[in-house]
Amino acid sequence: MANAKQVSGKLEWRINVPDGTSNVLVPESDQLVNKAWLWLKGLLCGLVLKIWRFLYKAWNLGVAEPKKVIHGVKVGLSLLLVSFFYYMRPLYDGVGGNAMWAVMTVVVVFESTVGATLCKSINRATGTFLAGSLALGVQWIANKSGETFEPIIIGISVFLLASAATFSRFIPSVKTRFDYGAMIFILTFSLVTVSGYRVDKLLELAYQRLSTVAIGTSLCIFITMVFCPIWAGSGLHDLILCNLEKLADSLDGCVGECFKDDKTKLRNEEGPSKRMQGYKCVLNSKATEEVMANFARWEPAHGRFNFRHPWKQYLKIGASMRNCAYCIEALNSCINSEIQAPDYLKKHLSDVCMLLSTNSSEVLKELVIIMKTLTKSSKIELLIGEMNSAVQKLQDSLNSVPNSFIGPTVSTLQAPNEANRETIPKTAITSLLDVFPMASLVYLLIQIAARIEGIADAVDQLAGLAEFKLAMDENCKQKKPTNKSTSDNQDHETMKTSPRV
């Protein structure tokens, strides 16, 4: 029903809807204005919300990684300093209007890590110098060959050199180290040859260009190395350390999750599941590692790292860690699978599996200590030996499974401990289907142990290349009598050569 009402001197049409509410009818022109207003309000609100979200994200990033804020401040500072070249007259007269190149150099060259800044600076300086000299030569030849040939010679040289240098940027060895240099080479060569100045003027230009680039790069290098330096090398080292810790946590978490019973289920569910996902970081950090290792090579000695620290070896450690993480990924899906292993089998294997995973993650944790302290560990071989003997124990207990479960008469003869003898159903293993999630878990655990040995080998190679010293840990020496260690080492050696699944 539509009623007309006279409210406060204004005619209003109202529709009463059967559910008790009523809608006011407004004239069409008002509606248009209203709509426009609503649209505008929505747009503004949306924009404000978007900006707000962006700022919120930025704020969170800044709080989480203050290094990034510091980098921003450093760039601002460098630009402020370089702009003095314009305001202080004596300096201005020295480098002339080309001071612009100093500003440009700072903006383009200043990167977040010292290694990247050095790489770009050296590339820029070398590229500018090489291209400048070559361009002067070409310009001189072009000048001598008369007005008709000049543009042809210059055109052909620009075309050929630019094509060749651009193509060279695809060659892997150039790409990783001199990509930026090749670009600057093309830029400088084109600018100098094409600019059409006479050679005497060009020499002056080249001198100015080189000196401003030198001012810009040295300012960048100074500021990046003096104020809160961020080293690519240290970053790479920390990344590898952190990933090793995450691998150990994931392994512990996964195996613990698989064999946990109702007692342990009372613990907080959120914590372990997040810890278990750590291996994903290892899987995804390949690109970051490569970039960092590439820049770390340019860095001078810093902190505990020498100039020629074997950064490439870190890539090998990273690769072996990813190798291990693939298996943990498969293990993780094993645990999430819907059919679970029968309880008696779980109980039988629980202790040995937990032992193996504990030993494996102890090896990883010892590797973390080696990397953290940059010292050789006297315990690592012992721990690897223990891990390998845990593998052997696991294989032994697999060997005893069907004997103890399938035929109870045999089991009472062979099973050594009391626990196995009781409460075993006669036809416990009805099919392989019951066994095989457990079997693949065991198989993956053994694979993981083998791959952790691969990580240990890679770390050992690093220790050799970087000449780590032996840790002077007295506690550790007391714990490890020489006889036992020798036998353990032998054990480890035999494990290595014995055929393993």
Add this chain to the structure above:
Amino acid sequence: MANAKQVSGKLEWRINVPDGTSNVLVPESDQLVNKAWLWLKGLLCGLVLKIWRFLYKAWNLGVAEPKKVIHGVKVGLSLLLVSFFYYMRPLYDGVGGNAMWAVMTVVVVFESTVGATLCKSINRATGTFLAGSLALGVQWIANKSGETFEPIIIGISVFLLASAATFSRFIPSVKTRFDYGAMIFILTFSLVTVSGYRVDKLLELAYQRLSTVAIGTSLCIFITMVFCPIWAGSGLHDLILCNLEKLADSLDGCVGECFKDDKTKLRNEEGPSKRMQGYKCVLNSKATEEVMANFARWEPAHGRFNFRHPWKQYLKIGASMRNCAYCIEALNSCINSEIQAPDYLKKHLSDVCMLLSTNSSEVLKELVIIMKTLTKSSKIELLIGEMNSAVQKLQDSLNSVPNSFIGPTVSTLQAPNEANRETIPKTAITSLLDVFPMASLVYLLIQIAARIEGIADAVDQLAGLAEFKLAMDENCKQKKPTNKSTSDNQDHETMKTSPRV
């Protein structure tokens, strides 16, 4: 013995060594010259060899990927064209000495794919425009506030904006799309504010700068899109296609390798082993995929792809493929393990395993066809259904293993085929240790099947988002009667909901 001989008027000391040879003794000064000569020769040879190797590598790269050579030629051509601005006087008068900026724009902006070039061009133009306008405003305010405040206002504004813009480059949403724009923003803002010109001159400068940037970018965009364009989108599409094929090959290769007998061992060993390693490409292509998807978003409609083709979905397909590749990696190490499964077990499971792997790789190959033709396939659900029923068969045959092998009386009752009845030792399965490499292989195969379904889902989502049409394949329609297809679909549905390991 040392003898003195007079050969051709020159005194020569010679030592006769007991083994019959003799060494000529030369004076020390000659030795030094000789050494220096040898050293120089070695150095030169080494250098020549190094250059030769570099050129050889470059040649091979050029032959393998002629697109990269074409890109080089395109850059050379663009620079040649832009250098006309210097030689043709009327044009030169138009844009003045700032034509340098056009050269610089071409060198910096021209990237190997259309998407990357567009991304950089738009970033450069937008960054220059925004920063230029802002700088004009700041300069105007600074001019009005008198000589003492001018440098302070300019200094503070440069510091604050440069810091903020540099920090913003770390924010993921800015980093993936506007990283270059932010850099150009800082560059232009610093150059314009710091240059110290009066505002009227600045307007002219800004106009010239913008017009040269426009000339440079439009030239780049024209050349990159007209001459042999290299599209990031097509590249991403081809990469995903190629990786899908490699996954199928690896899976076939791995399972084939595991169950091959002496007959098939006669085949060439090199071929399959290289094919088997294809999954490694899948594991390593994450970074490339991300870069390509990022640039593909900037590209206009090209080939069979529309402007807003769902490139992000390709990343999801890539992720699900890597997910599958992790399992193939574990499977591969399974095959290389030293203890092999006992022959009777291998024989028992060989057929079903081969069936599952064939069905799985057929699904992958059908996905390749879907991606290649950009059409929905009518067969894919059928194939997934077949794959899932192969999983069921494998589980069934696992169920029948202990019954048929452990107790021969039971086996003759239950095993349906003749082959199982004969030549079975009574205590065939002595321990789980014998079974578990095979069990984990089976487990991984089933996992792989589940993950291939994940890939199929991702491709299906892509088909929905990009509105693929149904393939009008008559052969396929004839092969698939409607009744069977419905039952197969149902089968497929039940498989999906039924608990699977």
